[in-house]
Structures are given as C-alpha cells and as structure tokens.
Amino acid sequence: MTNFTITSPDFKEQAELSKTHEFNGFDGEGHNRSPALQWQGAPANTRSFALTMYDPDAQTGSGFWHWVLYDIPAEARQLAQGVGSVDVSALTGIGLQAENDFGATGYGGPCPPKGAAAHRYLFTLHALGVPSLGLSPGRGVTNAIVRFMIHQNTLATATLTGQYGRP
Numbered sequence: 696m697t698n699f700t701i702t703s704p705d706f707k708e709q710a711e712l713s714k715t716h717e718f719n720g721f722d723g724e725g726h727n728r729s730p731a732l733q734w735q736g737a738p739a740n741t742r743s744f745a746l747t748m749y750d751p752d753a754q755t756g757s758g759f760w761h762w763v764l765y766d767i768p769a770e771a772r773q774l775a776q777g778v779g780s781v782d783v784s785a786l787t788g789i790g791l792q793a794e795n796d797f798g799a800t801g802y803g804g805p806c807p808p809k810g811a812a813a814h815r816y817l818f819t820l821h822a823l824g825v826p827s828l829g830l831s832p833g834r835g836v837t838n839a840i841v842r843f844m845i846h847q848n849t850l851a852t853a854t855l856t857g858q859y860g861r862p
Contacts, residue, residue: 698735698736699734699735699736699737699738699820699822699851699852699853700734700735700736700853701732701733701734701818701819701820701853701854701855702732702733702734702855703730703731703732703733703818703855703857704731704733705730705731705776706730706857708855708856709856709857709858710857710858711813711857711858711859711860712730712804712805712816712857712858712859714726715728716728716729716730716804716805716857716859717804717805717806717859717861718797718803718804718805718806719804720797720803720806721797721806722806722809723804723805723806723861725804725805725806726804727780727802727803727804728776728777728780728802728804729762729774729776729777729778729779729780729801729802729804730776730818730857731773731774731775731776732746732773732774732818732820732855733772733773733774734772734773734820734853735772736853737769737822737851738822738850738851740824740850741769741822741823741824741850741851742769742823742824742825742826743765743766743767743768743769743823743825743826743827743828744765744767744768744769744771744790744820744821744822744823745763745764745765745766745767745790745820745821745823745828745841745845746762746763746764746765746767746774746818746819746820746821747760747762747763747764747817747818747819747821747842747845748760748761748762748763748802748816748817748818748819749761749816749817749819750805750807750814750815750816750817751815751817752807752812752814752815753807753814754808755796759796760795760796760838760842761795761796761797761802761803761804761805761816762779762792762795762801762802762803763792763793763794763795763838763841763842764779764786764789764790764791764792764793765790765791765792765793765828765830765841765844765845766790766791766826766827766828767789767790768788768789768790769826771789774789779792779801779802780801780802781801782799782800782801783800783801784800784832784833785832791830791831791832792832793832793836793837793838793841794832794837794838795838796838800832805857805859806861807859807860807861808861809861809862810861810862811860811861812860813858813859813860814858814859814860815856815857815858816856816857816858816859817854817855817856818854818855818856818857819852819853819854820852820853820854821845821846821848821849821850821851821852822849822850822851822852822853823845823848823849823850824848824849824850825848828841828844828845828848829844830844
C-alpha cells in the first residue's frame, strides 16, 4: 500500500477551477491553461507516469476526455501550469500528449454548458510499470488506445477532483 497523492497549488480537492483553466472555444472564453500539478508517494517500482483529465458529467453518454498525457518520466514530481496548453504531441522532457475529445492535441479546459450544474474534472495520475507505452501520437493512436495501454500498465492511481460551472 502506498501513500500516492496528487495536489495542485491552483485548486484544492473538490474546489472550483478558475477561468484561467477554462477552454477557449465552443462558447468558452477562458485562457485554456492546464493547472500546475504535483505528486508524491508513487510505488517504488514506478517506471513512468500518465495523466488523464476526465469529465464524467458531460452529457455525451460516455463523459469527456480533456487531457491525456503519457510517458512522463519516473523522476517527475510536478507539472507546471500551462504545460499541456500547447497543441503539440511531444513535450520535451515531459511526455507525449494524445488528442482530446475537443479534437485537439493536449489540454482542453473545462467548458460545461452555460447554466448547467458544475461538472467534476478528475485529474488522475497513473504510476506505470513500464518506461514507455510505446505509442507514437498520430497515425491512428486515439486517446482510447492510449488510455487502454495506461490501464494495462497501471500500478497505482491518485486522483484530484476539481469542479467548474458557467452561469
């Protein structure tokens, strides 16, 4: 049993994310900056990490995947604010990003319908038993395939949940 945890200096567990993190598109007007994240207590045999951001409240029948970042080096213990907010697959020294459900690569911030109840956003960090998932972004590698490989290699998970609503 490990004491694997993920936290953020930008928001606390179950607290509201800020307009800085909101998606800028569809009808969102935020800055689309990924929050800073930090973690500790991963299992000793962790060889890499993967991070997902998921909205289980999206009215799609299957939720909405806002961010999938993988092949994060085992030595990493944090991600700076805004690191995922670029539309590129390879983040030098940080990892690889898959396409999100907005159809872009990288972080896509919260953007629930105006007037709807606040949605939950689950940032789940996976400690993996492999140094790489062996998947190159593009060429038919969907976020579903990346997530499948993440789950096949997960040793432990830590989740931080934020909320966001738009009046």
